Amino acid sequence: MSPRPDSRRRWxxxxxxxxxxxxxxxTGDAPGAHEPAPPEEAAPSGVSVRPLPADGASPxxxxxxxxxxxxxxxxxxxxxxxxxxGRSAALSVRALRLMTLIxxxxxxxxxxxxxxxxxxxxxxxxxxxxxxxxxxVAVAALFAFGPRISPGIALGMLAVTSSISPVSWYSVLIxxxxxxxxxxSWYLLRLVGFRPSLERLRDGLALVFLGALGGxxxxxxxxxxxLLATDKILMANAWPVWAAWWAGxxxxxxxxxxxxxxxxxxxxxxxxxxxxxxLGLLLVTAAVTLVAIYSPLDLLFVVFPLLIWAAxxxxxxxxxxxxxxxxxxxxxxxxxxxxxxxxxxMGEIMVNLQAFNVSVALTGLLxxxxxxxxxHVRERIEDACQELAEVVDTLAxxxxxxxxxxxxxxxxxxxxxxxxTGAGWGAG
Numbered sequence: 001m002s003p004r005p006d007s008r009r010r011w012x013x014x015x016x017x018x019x020x021x022x023x024x025x026x027t028g029d030a031p032g033a034h035e036p037a038p039p040e041e042a043a044p045s046g047v048s049v050r051p052l053p054a055d056g057a058s059p060x061x062x063x064x065x066x067x068x069x070x071x072x073x074x075x076x077x078x079x080x081x082x083x084x085x086g087r088s089a090a091l092s093v094r095a096l097r098l099m100t101l102i103x104x105x106x107x108x109x110x111x112x113x114x115x116x117x118x119x120x121x122x123x124x125x126x127x128x129x130x131x132x133x134x135x136x137v138a139v140a141a142l143f144a145f146g147p148r149i150s151p152g153i154a155l156g157m158l159a160v161t162s163s164i165s166p167v168s169w170y171s172v173l174i175x176x177x178x179x180x181x182x183x184x185s186w187y188l189l190r191l192v193g194f195r196p197s198l199e200r201l202r203d204g205l206a207l208v209f210l211g212a213l214g215g216x217x218x219x220x221x222x223x224x225x226x227l228l229a230t231d232k233i234l235m236a237n238a239w240p241v242w243a244a245w246w247a248g249x250x251x252x253x254x255x256x257x258x259x260x261x262x263x264x265x266x267x268x269x270x271x272x273x274x275x276x277x278x279l280g281l282l283l284v285t286a287a288v289t290l291v292a293i294y295s296p297l298d299l300l301f302v303v304f305p306l307l308i309w310a311a312x313x314x315x316x317x318x319x320x321x322x323x324x325x326x327x328x329x330x331x332x333x334x335x336x337x338x339x340x341x342x343x344x345x346m347g348e349i350m351v352n353l354q355a356f357n358v359s360v361a362l363t364g365l366l367x368x369x370x371x372x373x374x375x376h377v378r379e380r381i382e383d384a385c386q387e388l389a390e391v392v393d394t395l396a397x398x399x400x401x402x403x404x405x406x407x408x409x410x411x412x413x414x415x416x417x418x419x420x421t422g423a424g425w426g427a428g
Contacts, residue, residue: 102152105141109156112137112256117164119335123244123346124237126227130331130353134160135219135249136256138182139211143196144264147183154179170230177222181249185215198261198316199376204369208362212253220246240347247354254361255327258320258368267317278318281310285322286329293333298340300330300356304363311367315375319364327357 112133120127138153157175158167165171188210195203224242227233233241269275285306292299303326310318334341334353341349 098148101145101149102155105137105145105149105152106156106159108137108141109134109153110159113156113160114163116252117160119331121244121335121346121350123350124240125233126237126241126244128241128244129248130244130251130334130350131255131327131357132248132252133256135178135182135216135252136254136260138178139185139215139253140196140257140260142182142186143189147186150179150183153182170226173226174223177219177226178249180222181216181219184218185211185253188214196257196261197265198258198365198369199372201366201369201373204366207257208254208365211257212250216246216249216253219249244350244354247350247358251327251354251357251361254358254365255324258316258365259324262317262320267315269314278314281306281313281318282321282325285310286325289326289329293329293339295339300340303360307360307364308367311364312371315372316365316368319368323360323364326360330356330360 116129116131116133119131120129122128134153134156141149141152154175157178158171161167161171161174189206192202192206192210194206194211198204198207220242223245224233224238227241228235228238269278285303288306289303292302307319307322307326310322330353333339334349337344337349341352344352
């Protein structure tokens with residue numbers, strides 16, 4: 001029986017003759033003879049397939065067989081992976097981005113190093129910097145971009161040393177030490193769950209004792225060992241040189257990392273009066289520090305109330321710039337041997353300077369971290385109270401409002417009537 005004219009004709013449909021004889025696969029309704037093949041059916045693998053004829057004959061015998069290979073199959077046949085081009089492009093973009101980051105870290109390290117070289121002191125025949133700013137730049141860069149940018153630290157250190165002397169194996173060892181020290185700090189801080197935002201007291205303590213005082217021992221050890229190997233210092237002078245080197249690198253971490261955190265995640269005043277107070281506080285800090293440093297009297301302690309004020313009022317946004325100003329001015333006076341640093345031996349100057357700078361950094365950093373942590377705790381408590389009030393309003397509409405109005409209307413007289421004296425009230 002032949003299909004109806006309006007029925008959908010399948011390419012594998014074979015019409016049986018009316019006399020009941022077996023159908024001829026090469027005749028009848030085979031579309032290869034008088035109609036185009038229908039749309040091909042694509043298999044999940046991407047290869048276009050067609051079902052076999054009803055009598056099991058191969059598609060070639062019907063005269064309608066066509067190769068249904070898709071573009072993806074042709075690529076596979078030719079040995080070309082369709083995702084290889086995309087992966088290659090992605091790898092190229094990642095490599096370009098990584099090279100850009102390494103170059104940026106190199107430039108930042110070199111710039112900070114040139115600033116650090118403006119103030120140098122000679123300790124037991126070795127030239128050291130009391131405040132090595134690049135160490136803080138390196139630690140901050142590692143937390144921002146990961147250890148993959150460590151070649152930028154090494155290249156930056158090589159660029160700094162090459163600006164003052166020809167590159168040699170001595171400078172290469174120094175660059176290796178200055179690269180391993182920030183990596184050690186980064187690893188130690190990650191072990192204790194350090195957060196670069198410095199919003200917890202434990203983060204401030206970790207940065208001081210692990211990031212600064214702990215990790216920077218590596219650079220000081222490598223630098224001092226290199227000086228000993230090249231006979232630039234004597235073995236008897238190794239300890240003072242190591243201490244000066246270590247203190248300069250550690251102070252760079254304590255001073256620079258908080259400033260970079262403020263620049264990346266600023267918490268600025270919201271009104272004009274707040275800006276006026278912040279800028280005025282920084283100007284007053286600089287003026288008082290200059291007076292205290294260049295005064296014939298030992299007045300360095302007068303800067304600490306200003307640091308406390310900055311930490312209490314503006315947290316890290318105020319304490320970090322204030323500590324940087326005080327440290328830079330103190331280093332300038334120490335290298336010039338002015339004020340309280342005049343008339344002293346260089347070893348004694350370095351001890352007094354580093355003790356003062358570390359105290360300044362600790363005061364501003366730890367106090368601001370403590371204040372920020374307390375503020376976050378208060379905000380979480382307020383949010384919990386707000387959520388609780390919303391739950392109460394949902395269960396009993398208006399209950400929280402009535403309780404709030406009742407609490408506002410309760411005065412000292414009502415408290416006395418209830419028998420509660422309060423804190424210092426109604427003692428008589």
